[in-house]
Amino acid sequence: MSATVFVTAILSSMLINNIILTRFLGVCPFLGVSNRIEKAMGMSVAVIFVMVIASAVTYLLYYYVLAPLEISYISTIAFILIIASLVQLVEMVIKKVSKKLYKGLGIYLPLITTNCAILGVVELNINAGFNAEYGMWNGFFVAVTTAFGAGLGFALILFAFSSIRERLEHAPVPESWKGIPVSLVVAAIMALAFIGLGGIA
Amino acid sequence: MNEKLNLMKEFTKGIVSENPIFVMLLGMCPALAVTATLETSLGMGLLVIFVLTLSNVLISSVRKFIPENVTIPAFIVVIATFVTIVRMLTQAYAPALFDALGIYIPLIVVNCIILGRATAFASKNKVLPSLIDGLGMAIGFTLAISLIGILREIFGTGAIAYGVYLPLGIQGSILNIDSPLFNIAILTGPAGGFLILAVLLAFFNSRKIKKAEKLKAERKRLAKEKRAAKAKEVTA
Numbered sequence: 001m002s003a004t005v006f007v008t009a010i011l012s013s014m015l016i017n018n019i020i021l022t023r024f025l026g027v028c029p030f031l032g033v034s035n036r037i038e039k040a041m042g043m044s045v046a047v048i049f050v051m052v053i054a055s056a057v058t059y060l061l062y063y064y065v066l067a068p069l070e071i072s073y074i075s076t077i078a079f080i081l082i083i084a085s086l087v088q089l090v091e092m093v094i095k096k097v098s099k100k101l102y103k104g105l106g107i108y109l110p111l112i113t114t115n116c117a118i119l120g121v122v123e124l125n126i127n128a129g130f131n132a133e134y135g136m137w138n139g140f141f142v143a144v145t146t147a148f149g150a151g152l153g154f155a156l157i158l159f160a161f162s163s164i165r166e167r168l169e170h171a172p173v174p175e176s177w178k179g180i181p182v183s184l185v186v187a188a189i190m191a192l193a194f195i196g197l198g199g200i201a
Numbered sequence: 202m203n204e205k206l207n208l209m210k211e212f213t214k215g216i217v218s219e220n221p222i223f224v225m226l227l228g229m230c231p232a233l234a235v236t237a238t239l240e241t242s243l244g245m246g247l248l249v250i251f252v253l254t255l256s257n258v259l260i261s262s263v264r265k266f267i268p269e270n271v272t273i274p275a276f277i278v279v280i281a282t283f284v285t286i287v288r289m290l291t292q293a294y295a296p297a298l299f300d301a302l303g304i305y306i307p308l309i310v311v312n313c314i315i316l317g318r319a320t321a322f323a324s325k326n327k328v329l330p331s332l333i334d335g336l337g338m339a340i341g342f343t344l345a346i347s348l349i350g351i352l353r354e355i356f357g358t359g360a361i362a363y364g365v366y367l368p369l370g371i372q373g374s375i376l377n378i379d380s381p382l383f384n385i386a387i388l389t390g391p392a393g394g395f396l397i398l399a400v401l402l403a404f405f406n407s408r409k410i411k412k413a414e415k416l417k418a419e420r421k422r423l424a425k426e427k428r429a430a431k432a433k434e435v436t437a
Contacts, residue, residue: 022391024234028313031229073289076307077281084274113273116230116311123304176407177399180226184399191392 005134006145013149016198019117020157021191023124026117030158030187031180033108035169040162041155046108048151050090051118054083055147058122059140063131079122084113121150161186208333215337221314222345223405228314232346233394235305237357240366242350244298246343248291248306250336252283253315257335259283261323276319277310284309298366314342352388352397359383 019025026047033039058079066072091109095102112118125146130139164186173182221227235245256279267275288306291299299306309315318338323331354361359379364372387393 024230024391024394025308027229027233028227031226074285076285076288076310077278079307080277080281080310081274084277113277114311114313114316116308119311120304120308123307127304174403176410177403178406181399181403181406184395184402188392188395188399191390191395192387195387195390195392 005142009142009145010149010152013146014153014156015194017150018153018157018194019121019150020154021187021194022198023120025120026115026154029111029115029117030161031183034158034162034165034183037159037162037166040158043108043111044151044155044158046112047115047117047154048148050083050087050109050112051121051147051151051154052144053090054079054086054118054122055125056140056144057082057086059125059130059143062126063136075126076123079119080113083118083122087113117150117154121147157190161190208330211330211333212337215334215339215341216344217341219338220341220345221338222342222349223402225314225317227317228312228342229398230308231305231312232349233391233398235302236346236349236353236394236397237389238354238366239347239350239361240363241298241301242346243343244291244295244366245302245305246339246346248287248302248309249312249315249342250339251287252280252309253318253339253342254332254335255283256280256315257318257323257331258328260319261326261328261331264324267324272320272324273316276316276324280315280319281310295366295368297368301366314338349394349397349401352401353393354389356383356385356397357387357389357393 013019017023020027020030029043029047033043061078061082062072062075066075066078087109091102094109125143128143128146130142130146133139134142161183165183168182168186177185215221219225222229222232231245231249236242256276259279260276284307287309288299291302291306318335322334326334351361355376355378360374360377362372362374363369385393388397
């Protein structure tokens with residue numbers, strides 16, 4: 001188990017398999033909160049936070065509870081419940097610990113439950129079979145690192161995209177292309193650029 | 202008669218005036234992710250029709266028993282249960298579709314359209330309207346993503362294949378066009394999803410703007426006529 005495994009895990013989940021541009025996960029918040037940079041950053045931090053914790057918890061739940069009992073077919077129900085309750089818990093903890101952080105993240109947390117990026121990354125992590133490849137605990141750390149990388153990728157794209165969108169507001173766009181359509185064109189061009197990154201792998 | 206008319210309205214609003222993809226902009230993830238070909242779009246649409254209709258029916262029939270502060274978790278469990286059912290059915294009867302859709306089948310759980318209809322409609326209405334509403338919305342969703350799928354497949358590969366993912370019993374392809382214009386490889390990739398959706402949304406926007414302008418012009422003309430008539434009256 002060397003450090004390169006973790007570096008590869010972060011880089012590949014952040015850039016090569018970027019969750020927004022190559023897997024289309026989390027497109028709703030991507031279009032919804034990306035009109036201001038501050039909003040986009042608040043959402044990204046909340047997503048990274050919940051994504052990492054959710055991946056850790058669901059990994060343990062899957063391999064210690066669902067797989068031994070052979071009830072892995074209910075994994076979807078179990079995962080979504082874990083995520084929903086986790087979001088509530090995180091919200092309560094943040095509210096208690098830091099009023100300032102709560103003010104910043106509070107409004108984004110309820111939205112995260114139905115953010116497909118979280119459930120998507122969790123499912124991808126389980127499907128990837130890190131458990132078989134690296135062993136139980138090493139696999140756990142690879143899964144968490146992958147989730148962190150995916151969250152970073154989400155933040156990176158959201159930041160770049162919201163910066164472009166702020167400028168796009170002042171651009172002379174044809175009436176019918178204003179708003180979402182022109183943003184989707186920007187996303188398409190960004191997705192094209194990310195195809196190039198696939199070559200590095 | 203009136204009731205029947207209302208039900209018809211509930212049904213058609215999901216397809217046209219409140220189309221989940223093109224008007225409400227909900228459920229974007231599957232609309233982009235599984236629409237590389239017509240068949241995967243149709244397959245996803247069928248699964249959503251199943252889940253949305255049944256979850257709407259179940260939620261509206263138990264709506265009076267769900268305590269108010271756990272409505273969302275209760276809805277999510279109902280939806281997740283139906284998703285698990287379709288996941289197992291797909292794996293058993295359409296394994297190719299199951300492989301092609303991959304993680305997007307469990308992700309139907311977090312499709313905003315389904316939870317949206319549960320909170321906005323099924324939790325407030327009777328069973329029959331909820332059934333009609335769910336069916337209409339899901340069919341609207343299916344038609345919308347099929348349109349994206351058709352465009353992406355035709356312009357990306359120049360043909361429409363059938364029998365590859367859906368278990369139809371026959372396999373082949375129709376409309377084989379051999380032209381560089383219909384062989385744009387990026388349209389079948391991730392960028393194509395964004396691009397085609399952008400073009401379609403812009404098209405629908407431009408139609409809406411034209412309609413609004415027409416209406417405005419019409420109203421102006423009417424107001425002018427009225428004023429003219431009034432002026433005539435005064436002079437007379």
